[in-house]
Amino acid sequence: xxxxxxxxxxxxxxxxxxxxxxxxxxxxxxxxxxxxxxxxxxxxxxxxxxxxxxxxxxxxxxxxxxxxxxxxxxxxxxxxxxxxxxxxxxxxxxxxxxxxxxxxxxxxxxxxxxxxxxxxxxxxxxxxxxxxxxxxxxxxxxxxxxxxxxxxxxxxxxxxxxxxxxxxxxxxxxxxxxxxxxxxxxxxxxxxxxxxxxxxxxxxxxxxxxxxxxxxxxxxxxxxxxxxxxxxxxxxxxxxxxxxxxxxxxxxxxxxxxxxxxxxxxxxxxxxxxxxxxxxxxxxxxxxxxxxxxxxxxxxxxxxxxxxxxxxxxxxxxxxxxxxxxxxx
Amino acid sequence: xxxxxxxxxxxxxxxxxxxxxxxxxxxxxxxxxxxxxxxxxxxxxxxxxxxxxxxxxxxxxxxxxxxxxxxxxxxxxxxxxxxxxxxxxxxxxxxxxxxxxxxxxxxxxxxxxxxxxxxxxxxxxxxxxxxxxxxxxxxxxxxxxxxxxxxxxxxxxxxxxxxxxxxxxxxxxxxxxxxxxxxxxxxxxxxxxxxxxxxxxxxxxxxxxxxxxxxxxxxxxxxxxxxxxxxxxxxxxxxxxxxxxxxxxxxxxxxxxxxxxxxxxxxxxxxxxxxxxxxxxxxxxxxxxxxxxxxxxxxxxxxxxxxxxxxxxxxxxxxxxxxxxxxxxxxxxxxxxxxxxxxxxxxxxxxxxxxxxxxxxxxxxxxxxxxxxxxxxxxxxxxxxxxxxxxxxxxxxxxxxxxxxxxxxxxxxxxxxxxxxxxxxxxxxxxxxxxxxxxxxxxxxxxxxxxxxxxxxxxxxxxxxxxxxxxxxxxxxxxxxxxxxxxxxxxxxxxxxxxxxxxxxxxxxxxxxxxxxxxxxxxxxxxxxxxxxxxxxxxxxxxxxxxxxxxxxxxxxxxxxxxxxxxxxxxxxxxxxxxxxxxxxxxxxxxxxxxxxxxxxxxxxxxxxxxxxxxxxxxxxxxxxxxxxxxxxxxx
Numbered sequence: 021x022x023x024x025x026x027x028x029x030x031x032x033x034x035x036x037x038x039x040x041x042x043x044x045x046x047x048x049x050x051x052x053x054x055x056x057x058x059x060x061x062x063x064x065x066x067x068x069x070x071x072x073x074x075x076x077x078x079x080x081x082x083x084x085x086x087x088x089x090x091x092x093x094x095x096x097x098x099x100x101x102x103x104x105x106x107x108x109x110x111x112x113x114x115x116x117x118x119x120x121x122x123x124x125x126x127x128x129x130x131x132x133x134x135x136x137x138x139x140x141x142x143x144x145x146x147x148x149x150x151x152x153x154x155x156x157x158x159x160x161x162x163x164x165x166x167x168x169x170x171x172x173x174x175x176x177x178x179x180x181x182x183x184x185x186x187x188x189x190x191x192x193x194x195x196x197x198x199x200x201x202x203x204x205x206x207x208x209x210x211x212x213x214x215x216x217x218x219x220x221x222x223x224x225x226x227x228x229x230x231x232x233x234x235x236x237x238x239x240x241x242x243x244x245x246x247x248x249x250x251x252x253x254x255x256x257x258x259x260x261x262x263x264x265x266x267x268x269x270x271x272x273x274x275x276x277x278x279x280x281x282x283x284x285x286x287x288x289x290x291x292x293x294x295x296x297x298x299x300x301x302x303x304x305x306x307x308x309x310x311x312x313x314x315x316x317x318x319x320x321x322x323x324x325x326x327x328x329x330x331x332x333x334x335x336x337x338x339x340x341x342x343x344x345x346x347x348x349x
Numbered sequence: 350x351x352x353x354x355x356x357x358x359x360x361x362x363x364x365x366x367x368x369x370x371x372x373x374x375x376x377x378x379x380x381x382x383x384x385x386x387x388x389x390x391x392x393x394x395x396x397x398x399x400x401x402x403x404x405x406x407x408x409x410x411x412x413x414x415x416x417x418x419x420x421x422x423x424x425x426x427x428x429x430x431x432x433x434x435x436x437x438x439x440x441x442x443x444x445x446x447x448x449x450x451x452x453x454x455x456x457x458x459x460x461x462x463x464x465x466x467x468x469x470x471x472x473x474x475x476x477x478x479x480x481x482x483x484x485x486x487x488x489x490x491x492x493x494x495x496x497x498x499x500x501x502x503x504x505x506x507x508x509x510x511x512x513x514x515x516x517x518x519x520x521x522x523x524x525x526x527x528x529x530x531x532x533x534x535x536x537x538x539x540x541x542x543x544x545x546x547x548x549x550x551x552x553x554x555x556x557x558x559x560x561x562x563x564x565x566x567x568x569x570x571x572x573x574x575x576x577x578x579x580x581x582x583x584x585x586x587x588x589x590x591x592x593x594x595x596x597x598x599x600x601x602x603x604x605x606x607x608x609x610x611x612x613x614x615x616x617x618x619x620x621x622x623x624x625x626x627x628x629x630x631x632x633x634x635x636x637x638x639x640x641x642x643x644x645x646x647x648x649x650x651x652x653x654x655x656x657x658x659x660x661x662x663x664x665x666x667x668x669x670x671x672x673x674x675x676x677x678x679x680x681x682x683x684x685x686x687x688x689x690x691x692x693x694x695x696x697x698x699x700x701x702x703x704x705x706x707x708x709x710x711x712x713x714x715x716x717x718x719x720x721x722x723x724x725x726x727x728x729x730x731x732x733x734x735x736x737x738x739x740x741x742x743x744x745x746x747x748x749x750x751x752x753x754x755x756x757x758x759x760x761x762x763x764x765x766x767x768x769x770x771x772x773x774x775x776x777x778x779x780x781x782x783x784x785x786x787x788x789x790x791x792x793x794x795x796x797x798x799x800x801x802x803x804x805x806x807x808x809x810x811x812x813x814x815x816x817x818x819x820x821x822x823x824x825x826x827x828x829x830x831x832x833x834x835x836x837x838x839x840x841x842x843x844x845x846x847x848x849x850x851x852x853x854x855x856x857x858x859x860x861x862x863x864x865x866x867x868x869x870x871x872x873x874x875x876x877x878x879x880x881x882x883x884x885x886x887x888x889x890x891x892x893x894x895x896x897x898x899x900x901x902x903x904x905x906x907x908x909x910x911x912x913x914x915x916x917x918x919x920x921x922x923x924x925x926x927x928x929x930x931x932x933x934x935x936x937x938x939x940x941x942x943x944x945x946x947x948x949x950x951x952x953x954x955x956x957x958x959x960x961x962x963x964x965x966x967x968x969x970x971x972x973x974x975x976x977x978x979x980x981x982x983x984x985x
Contacts, residue, residue: 211692
C-alpha cells in the first residue's frame with residue numbers, strides 16, 4: 021500500500037520523567053516536545069531546524085522507534101511506530117535507519133568497516149559470505165569510497181570518510197527513510213560539501229527519504245525540500261525551504277536566518293547586544309516558546325499560545341500572533 | 350619535571366618512546382623469570398627439592414649447593430627455582446578465573462535495566478566488602494586446601510573487581526552512537542555484546558589487570574606462607590619465606606633467594622603497569638589548562654618586540670610518523686584578529702597550540718622559533734613557559750565544558766589563578782571574577798559562580814571560558830574553534846563578544862576555524878593551511894575576494910551560501926594527504942583541477958605581492974602576466 025506520505029507525525033508530545041527512583045520524591049517532568057505534526061513524502065527531504073534543546077533530535081528518536089511518544093501518533097510506511105514497545109521490531113530496522121553527528125564515535129573501533137556494513141545484510145536475508153562481500157563493495161562505491169577499503173578499520177579514515185561509511189551501513193538495510201542527525205556539523209566545509217553531494221545523489225538514485233536534523237539553516241536550505249523550524253519543543257514555522265529561507269514569517273526563524281555567517285557577512289557592527297539569553301528549563305507550552313526573546317511580542321503573546329496557521333502570502337505555516345510580512349509588502 | 354631547567358625541555362616524543370621501552374623491558378624480564386622457572390620444572394627433579402637430609406642442615410652456599418640448604422637439608426636453589434613457576438601458575442589461574450567470571454558478569458549487569466543493575470550491584474558490593482582472605486578461607490574450608498582451590502577463591506574475589514569495571518564501562522559505551530548504530534543495523538544482542546562492546550572494554554581492563562597481577566602475587570605469597578595454598582614440602586615463594594623465618598636466627602640469609610625473586614616480580618610488574626597506564630592515559634585538557642597555575646609568578650619583564658605580539662617563524666612540528674606542520678610562519682600584530690583556516694588534519698590546531706606551549710604528547714617543535722611578546726618559547730625553561738602561558742597567552746577551547754575541571758565550581762576556575770598567581774585575597778579574586786563574568790555578558794554572575802561546569806549551557810560555558818582566558822590579562826588569545834560546538838544564534842553572539850572585548854582590552858586574537866563565514870565575519874587577516882603548510886595569506890577582503898590558491902577557491906566554493914540556493918556546492922574529490930607524507934612538489938597537486946607537470950617537480954615557493962601571498966605556480970604566473978599587462982582581468 022502506497023500512501024501519499026512515508027512518514028506521518030500527528031500531534032506528538034514527549035514527556036521525560038526525572039530518573040529519580042527514590043520513593044516520596046516529587047517528579048520533575050519535562051515536555052521535550054509538544055503538539056508537533058509533520059509529514060515526509062517519498063524521496064523527500066524534510067529539514068528540521070532549531071537550537072539545541074529545541075526537541076528536534078527527540079523527534080528523530082521517535083521516528084526511529086527508540087523513544088516512545090507520550091501522546092500522538094507516528095506512522096512510517098504502515099508501521100505504527102508510536103505503539104512499539106521497548107523493543108523495536110527487526111522489520112522496522114529495514115524501514116528506518118540513522119546517521120549520527122559524531123563520525124569519530126559512530127563506528128565500532130576494532131571492527132573492519134566491511135564487517136560493520138555487512139551486518140544488516142547478513143541479518144536481513146541469508147546470504148553467503150561472497151554475496152555479502154560483493155554487496156559491501158558495491159555500497160562502498162555508492163558512497164564514493166573504494167571497494168578495497170572494506171578490510172580497513174575505522175581509525176584509518178577521516179571524519180568525512182567515516183560519515184560515508186555510516187551512510188553505507190545505513191543503506192545496507194535498504195531503508196525507505198534515513199534520519200540524518202546533524203550529519204555534517206562535525207565536518208569541515210569541503211567534507212560537508214562532498215557529503216551533501218553524495219547524499220543528494222543517493223536520494224536521486226534510490227528514492228530514499230531523509231529527515232535532516234540540523235541547527236545550520238544554510239545546510240538545511242541546500243538539502244531539504246521542505247523545512248520545519250522548532251523552538252523549545254514546539255513547531256513555529258514550516259513550508260518549502262525556499263519560502264522559509266527567503267520570507268521567514270516567524271521572528272525566531274528570522275533570528276536563525278540572521279545568524280548564518282556566510283561570505284557576505286563582513287559587516288562588523290554588532291547585531292546583538294552580546295548578552296547571553298537565559299534558557300528557561302520549565303516549559304509549560306501554554307505560551308509562545310519564543311516569547312522571552314522575541315522583539316515583536318504583543319499583548320496577545322502574553323495571553324495565549326499561537327496556533328499554526330497558513331500564511332496567505334507565503335503559503336507556509338506559522339505559529340505567531342505578530343508575524344513578519346514579506347519585504348515587498 | 351624537576352631539575353630540567355638547565356637543559357632543553359624534555360621532548361614528549363622521547364618520553365613516549367621511553368615509556369614504550371619501559372613496558373617492553375619490564376614485560377620481557379617477567380617472561381624471562383617465568384621461563385627460567387618453567388625450565389627448572391623440567392630439569393630439576395622434585396625429589397631433589399623435597400627430600401630431607403638432616404646431615405646437610407643449613408649448609409652455607411658452596412659447590413654442592415650453590416645457595417646452601419635449608420633447615421631440612423634441602424637445596425635452596427632448586428627449591429627457589431621450582432617455586433617460581435608454581436606461584437606464576439597460581440596467580441595466572443586466579444586472574445584467568447577472575448576475567449572469565451567477572452567481565453561477562455559486569456557486561457551483563459551493564460546491559461540490564463536500571464533496576465536489575467541496582468539489585469545486582471548491591472549484591473556485588475556486599476561480596477566485595479568481604480576481605481579476599483576470608484573468601485579464600487571459605488573456599489579452603491569447603492573445597493579443601495591446595496593451590497587450585499585457593500586460586501579459585503582468589504579468582505572469585507578478584508572477579509568482582511572486574512565485574513565492577515566492566516559494568517561501568519558498559520554503561521558508558523552502551524549509549525555511544527556506534528552501539529546504537531549497530532542496534533539500528535539489526536545486530537542481535539549476543540553479537541552486540543561479543544563483537545561491539547567487549548573488544549572496546551579491553552583497554553581499561555588491561556590497565557586494571559596489571560594492578561591485579563601485582564596484588565595476586567602478594568596474596569599468593571601470603572596464602573602459602575599461612576599454609577593455605579601450596580602444601581609443604583612442595584616449594585612456593587610463600588613456603589620458602591616461612592621456612593626462612595623459622596631458621597632466621599641460625600641462618601638469616603635464607604630469606605634472600607625467595608625474597609629477592611618476589612621483590613623483582615613486584616617491581617617489574619610496577620614498571621610495566623605504570624608504563625601501560627601512562628601510554629593509555631588520555632591527555633587531559635583540564636590539567637593542561639591549569640598547568641600554568643603552579644607556583645607563584647611575577648609578570649615577565651617587557652622585552653621590546655616591536656608591534657608584534659606573537660611570531661611563529663619557520664616552525665616545523667614533528668610527531669612519531671613525521672612532520673605535521675612544515676615550515677609555517679605566522680604573526681599577529683597587536684590588537685589584530687587573525688584567522689587560521691583549514692580542513693581537519695591540516696595542522697592548524699597544532700600550529701596554534703605551539704604558541705601556547707600546549708602541544709599534545711608526542712609532538713615536538715624541531716625547527717623554527719615561537720616568540721610571545723619577544724620571549725622565545727622554543728627551548729624555554731618550564732618556569733618561563735608557565736609564566737608565558739598563564740599571563741601572556743590565553744586559550745579558549747572548542748569544547749568548554751570538557752576543558753574545565755568537573756569537580757570545581759565556576760568560582761574556583763576563575764579565582765584560583767588570581768589567588769595563586771597574583772597573590773590576591775579570596776575576596777578580591779571573587780570580586781574580579783564577578784567583574785569578568787559581567788564583562789562577558791553573563792546576566793547573573795553571582796549565580797553563575799556557584800554552578801558546576803555540567804550545569805552550564807554551551808554558550809554560557811564558552812563565556813566562562815573566555816572570562817577565564819581574560820583573567821590573566823593576556824596580550825594574545827588563541828581560540829580553537831570557539832564557536833563550532835555552539836548553536837548558530839549563540840555562535841554569532843560569542844564571536845561578537847570576542848570582537849568587542851578585543852576592542853576594549855587590546856589583545857590580539859588567533860582564531861582557528863574551518864568556517865569561511867567566521868573568517869568573513871571576524872578576521873582582519875587570514876592564513877589558509879593545507880596538509881601542514883600555509884598555502885595562502887593576506888587581508889580577508891583580498892583572500893576571500895581574489896583567492897589565488899585553488900584550494901582557497903575550493904574552500905570558498907564549498908560554503909553553502911544561504912542566500913544562493915542555485916549555486917551548486919563544489920566539493921573537491923579526494924581528501925587531504927596526511928601532512929606526514931613526503932611529497933616532492935605542491936601538496937595540493939593530486940586534487941588540483943589545474944595541475945601541471947611543473948607543480949610536482951619541486952617545492953613551490955610562497956610568493957608575496959602587496960601583502961597577499963600564495964604557494965601556487967599558476968597564480969604566480971598569472972600575476973606576472975598581470976604585472977606586464979598592468980591590469981587585472983579574467984583569465985580562461
